[in-house]
Amino acid sequence: MAKNIQIIPSSGSLAFQDSEQSNDIIFERDGTDLLTKVGSSTVMTMDDSTVNFSNDINLIIPKKGDSSDGIEGSLYYNGPAGEMVVVLTLTT
Numbered sequence: 001m002a003k004n005i006q007i008i009p010s011s012g013s014l015a016f017q018d019s020e021q022s023n024d025i026i027f028e029r030d031g032t033d034l035l036t037k038v039g040s041s042t043v044m045t046m047d048d049s050t051v052n053f054s055n056d057i058n059l060i061i062p063k064k065g066d067s068s069d070g071i072e073g074s075l076y077y078n079g080p081a082g083e084m085v086v087v088l089t090l091t092t
Contacts, residue, residue, distance in 0.1 A: 034046045
């Protein structure tokens with residue numbers, strides 16, 4: 001399966017084309033925002049402090065068997081404990 005990447009500097013976008021999919025995945029800069037599109041539909045928008053997901057997609061959160069070995073800034077579901085875990089580092 002061939003994977004092609006097309007970079008278009010003048011438009012500020014990066015397109016991933018997959019011959020097995022009907023829609024390209026496109027990362028596009030819009031001012032200070034980074035848009036992720038599937039075809040022409042925007043599915044995610046990121047700015048300097050916020051990530052917004054479209055209501056038309058599913059966000060899959062990683063699942064772990066326990067809460068050990070968490071990496072700073074990670075988010076996952078601890079299945080056995082039934083907890084959503086956000087790993088933070090607090091400074092004093």
